[in-house]
Amino acid sequence: MxxxxxxxxxxxxxxxxxxxxxxxxxxxxxxxxxxxxxxxxxxxxxxxxNSFALGLRKQESKTIGVIIPDNVHYFFSRVIKGILEVAEKSNYLVILMQSNEDYELEKKQVDLLIGKGVAGILISLSNKTHDFGHLNKIIDSNIPLILFDKIAKNVNCSKVIIDDRKAAYDAVSYLIKKGYKRIAHFRGDLNPQNSIDRFLGYKKALLDNNIEFDSSLVYLCNNNSDFEDGYNNAKKLLSDHKNNVDAVFTVNDLLAIGAIKYFNDNKIKMPESIAIFGFSNWFMSSVISPSLSTVEQHGFEMGKQSGTLLLHEIYCKHNRVKVEHQRIVIQTELVIRDSC
Amino acid sequence: MxxxxxxxxxxxxxxxxxxxxxxxxxxxxxxxxxxxxxxxxxxxxxxxxNSFALGLRKQESKTIGVIIPDNVHYFFSRVIKGILEVAEKSNYLVILMQSNEDYELEKKQVDLLIGKGVAGILISLSNKTHDFGHLNKIIDSNIPLILFDKIAKNVNCSKVIIDDRKAAYDAVSYLIKKGYKRIAHFRGDLNPQNSIDRFLGYKKALLDNNIEFDSSLVYLCNNNSDFEDGYNNAKKLLSDHKNNVDAVFTVNDLLAIGAIKYFNDNKIKMPESIAIFGFSNWFMSSVISPSLSTVEQHGFEMGKQSGTLLLHEIYCKHNRVKVEHQRIVIQTELVIRDSC
CATH class of the missing domain: 1.10.260.40 (lambda repressor-like DNA-binding domains)
Structure with a gap:
C-alpha cells in the first residue's frame, strides 16, 4: 500500500x-x-x-553525531579537534553532545541522533553506562558506530582505544626500575573498562617484579572532582601509610595534580619523599612544579583515527561494501618529567 | 506552476x-x-x-550551529558546555565547528551551516576575521545570529560579551593599588576587539593613576602559541627592562603561565620581584605555583546566556514576533591569588 x-x-x-x-x-x-x-x-x-523525504534525508545526511562524557577535559577536547579536522576535510558536519557521565542522558542522545538520521555515530561511553541496548539499537538501525577510548568490549562495532593495561604496566614498571617499591594507586570508577585495565596493569607490574600487591594502597576516586579527589586522597594516603609509601600512580593527570598540590602545600618534596606518575598528559602537567611524569595518550590522533574509520564505514555502507570491524590501538608513550 | x-x-x-x-x-x-x-x-x-521537503526541513530544523576559534581552550570548552546544556533542555542539536583562527574556513563553515538550514548560529570570531560579509549573509538569510566573546561591533545582531575594557582596567588598578608602578602588558593580536579593549583598559588604568604609559612595556603576542609567547616575552622583558619593571598584566592566562614558568626556571620570585595578573581564570591557574591572580570570565554562563538568547530569537522568528537585538554583558570578577 x-x-x-x-x-x-x-x-x-x-x-x-x-x-x-x-x-x-x-x-x-x-x-x-x-x-x-x-x-x-x-x-x-x-x-x-514526510516518510519518503525522511528516508532520503537519512541516505544523504553528511552529518555525524559525537557523544563524549565531558568537553571540559583536555583529552576529550583534543579528540574533538581531531574529529572536527577529519569531518571538515570530507565536508561532514559534527553534532556534538556530552553525556555528563549520565547513562540516561546518553541513551536519550542516541535516540535523538538516530531520529535525526545521522550518517554515523562516535561515542565515548559515560562511566555510568552499564547496559548497551542503546548501542545495539544504533547497530540495528544500520548506522555505522565507532566506540573510542571508553568502550564496551561486547558491543559489535569498531573500536579505537589505547592499550590501557600495557600503558599502566609500563608506567609502574618505570617507577619500580627507578627503585620505588611501595607504590600507591589512585584508581578511577569501578565501571569503565579503561579504569579497570589501568588498575590491572598496575597490579601486574607489581607482581611481575615480585612486589606484593597491597590493596590498602589502592584508593578509589569517583567523586567526579578529580582534582579534589587527588588532594584528599594524598592526605589520606600519608595519614594511612606515613613513611611507608614512596610513589603514587594515578589513573589520570588531574588526580596527580591534586596530589601534587597537597604535597606542595605540606612541604613534602617530590620526588625525594614521594614520586608521582599520572596518565593522559594534560597540557598543564608540563607547566606545574614539579612537572608531572605521565602517559601520552594522543587524543588528537585518536580523534582523527576514529573520525576516519567512521567515514570509511559510512562509505562502505553507501557502496554496499561489507565492513570488517576494526580494533585500532593508538600507541602510548611514557613522558618522563621531574615528579619521579 | x-x-x-x-x-x-x-x-x-x-x-x-x-x-x-x-x-x-x-x-x-x-x-x-x-x-x-x-x-x-x-x-x-x-x-x-526535494525542494518541498527541504523547505520543511529548514522550518523544522531543531539544530543550531556553533563556530568557535578553538575547542582545545579552557574558556571555549566551558562556553560549549553551557551552550550544550541549554540546547539539550530544549531538544536542540548542536553542530560544532572550529575555525582554527582561519577567516576563510570560518566563511566556508557559515556557508555550510546556511546550506544545512540550521535554525540559528552562534559565532565567536577568529582573530583573522576582518570582513563581515559572511555574517551579513546569515542575517540576510533570516537566520538568527548571536556573536559572543569575540565579536564585530558593526554587525547588526545580538551580542554576548564581557566588558573587556573594564575588566582590564580593574585588574591593572588592583596592581597599582598594591603599589606596582612599572606594569608591562603582554597583549594579544592587533585585530580582535577583546584584545584591543583589554589593552585600552590597561592604558586607561595607568593614566587615571598618573602613571606614564610606556609603549616599550607592551609586548605583542600573536604566534598562536600563548604559553611559549609568555615564556619568551618574559625573558625579553627582563632583558629589556632589567630591574625597571615590577608587574605584568597578560591578555590571557596561558601567557601568564608561560611567564611564570620562565620566572620559576630562573629563580625570580613572584610576587616579590615581579607580580603577574592573568585574564580568563583557566582551571590550571589555581593549581600552579604561585597560583595566578586573574579575571574570572564565566565561560559556562556566557555559553548558557548565548544559547538561551539564540533560542529566544528562533522562537520569535517562528512566531513572527519582532526581535529587538540585545547586548548582554556577563559580569567579570577579579580572582586574587598568590602571584600579586
Whole structure:
C-alpha cells in the first residue's frame, strides 16, 4: 500500500499542501479548527510525517553525531579537534553532545541522533553506562558506530582505544626500575573498562617484579572532582601509610595534580619523599612544579583515527561494501618529567 | 506552476520513485544509462531536489550551529558546555565547528551551516576575521545570529560579551593599588576587539593613576602559541627592562603561565620581584605555583546566556514576533591569588 502523504490529506480536506504541513507542525498562522481537522485525518489515515523525504534525508545526511562524557577535559577536547579536522576535510558536519557521565542522558542522545538520521555515530561511553541496548539499537538501525577510548568490549562495532593495561604496566614498571617499591594507586570508577585495565596493569607490574600487591594502597576516586579527589586522597594516603609509601600512580593527570598540590602545600618534596606518575598528559602537567611524569595518550590522533574509520564505514555502507570491524590501538608513550 | 517532483520524473520514464532518487544521488546499484536518462530529464524539467521537503526541513530544523576559534581552550570548552546544556533542555542539536583562527574556513563553515538550514548560529570570531560579509549573509538569510566573546561591533545582531575594557582596567588598578608602578602588558593580536579593549583598559588604568604609559612595556603576542609567547616575552622583558619593571598584566592566562614558568626556571620570585595578573581564570591557574591572580570570565554562563538568547530569537522568528537585538554583558570578577 502506498504510504499516505501530505498531498492526499490536502486533497481530502480541500487545503493546500503548505497549510497541511503548517497545521501538522503547529504554525501559529493556521487556525485551531484547521489544525484539528488536519490532525484528525492524519491519525485516521495513519500518516507518517514526510516518510519518503525522511528516508532520503537519512541516505544523504553528511552529518555525524559525537557523544563524549565531558568537553571540559583536555583529552576529550583534543579528540574533538581531531574529529572536527577529519569531518571538515570530507565536508561532514559534527553534532556534538556530552553525556555528563549520565547513562540516561546518553541513551536519550542516541535516540535523538538516530531520529535525526545521522550518517554515523562516535561515542565515548559515560562511566555510568552499564547496559548497551542503546548501542545495539544504533547497530540495528544500520548506522555505522565507532566506540573510542571508553568502550564496551561486547558491543559489535569498531573500536579505537589505547592499550590501557600495557600503558599502566609500563608506567609502574618505570617507577619500580627507578627503585620505588611501595607504590600507591589512585584508581578511577569501578565501571569503565579503561579504569579497570589501568588498575590491572598496575597490579601486574607489581607482581611481575615480585612486589606484593597491597590493596590498602589502592584508593578509589569517583567523586567526579578529580582534582579534589587527588588532594584528599594524598592526605589520606600519608595519614594511612606515613613513611611507608614512596610513589603514587594515578589513573589520570588531574588526580596527580591534586596530589601534587597537597604535597606542595605540606612541604613534602617530590620526588625525594614521594614520586608521582599520572596518565593522559594534560597540557598543564608540563607547566606545574614539579612537572608531572605521565602517559601520552594522543587524543588528537585518536580523534582523527576514529573520525576516519567512521567515514570509511559510512562509505562502505553507501557502496554496499561489507565492513570488517576494526580494533585500532593508538600507541602510548611514557613522558618522563621531574615528579619521579 | 506546480514544482516538478520525483514522482513526475518516475512517471515519465516508467521508473520507480526509489530508482529516480537513487539515480539522482549516484547510488552504485543504478546503471549509468538510467542515471543519464534521469538526470537529463531532471535538468529539462528544471527539477529542484526535494525542494518541498527541504523547505520543511529548514522550518523544522531543531539544530543550531556553533563556530568557535578553538575547542582545545579552557574558556571555549566551558562556553560549549553551557551552550550544550541549554540546547539539550530544549531538544536542540548542536553542530560544532572550529575555525582554527582561519577567516576563510570560518566563511566556508557559515556557508555550510546556511546550506544545512540550521535554525540559528552562534559565532565567536577568529582573530583573522576582518570582513563581515559572511555574517551579513546569515542575517540576510533570516537566520538568527548571536556573536559572543569575540565579536564585530558593526554587525547588526545580538551580542554576548564581557566588558573587556573594564575588566582590564580593574585588574591593572588592583596592581597599582598594591603599589606596582612599572606594569608591562603582554597583549594579544592587533585585530580582535577583546584584545584591543583589554589593552585600552590597561592604558586607561595607568593614566587615571598618573602613571606614564610606556609603549616599550607592551609586548605583542600573536604566534598562536600563548604559553611559549609568555615564556619568551618574559625573558625579553627582563632583558629589556632589567630591574625597571615590577608587574605584568597578560591578555590571557596561558601567557601568564608561560611567564611564570620562565620566572620559576630562573629563580625570580613572584610576587616579590615581579607580580603577574592573568585574564580568563583557566582551571590550571589555581593549581600552579604561585597560583595566578586573574579575571574570572564565566565561560559556562556566557555559553548558557548565548544559547538561551539564540533560542529566544528562533522562537520569535517562528512566531513572527519582532526581535529587538540585545547586548548582554556577563559580569567579570577579579580572582586574587598568590602571584600579586
Amino acid at each position: 502506498k504510504p499516505v502523504d501530505l498531498k492526499q490529506i490536502a486533497r481530502e480536506l480541500g487545503l493546500s499542501v503548505t497549510t497541511v504541513s503548517k497545521a501538522l507542525n503547529d504554525y501559529p498562522d493556521v487556525s485551531k479548527k484547521t489544525k484539528l481537522r488536519v490532525k484528525n485525518l492524519a491519525i485516521k489515515l495513519n500518516y507518517t510525517p | 506546480k514544482p516538478v517532483d520525483l514522482k513526475q520524473i518516475a512517471r515519465e520514464l516508467g521508473l520507480s520513485v526509489t530508482t529516480v532518487s537513487k539515480a539522482l544521488n549516484d547510488y552504485p546499484d543504478v546503471s549509468k544509462k538510467t542515471k543519464l536518462r534521469v538526470k537529463n530529464l531532471a535538468i529539462k524539467l528544471n527539477y529542484t531536489p
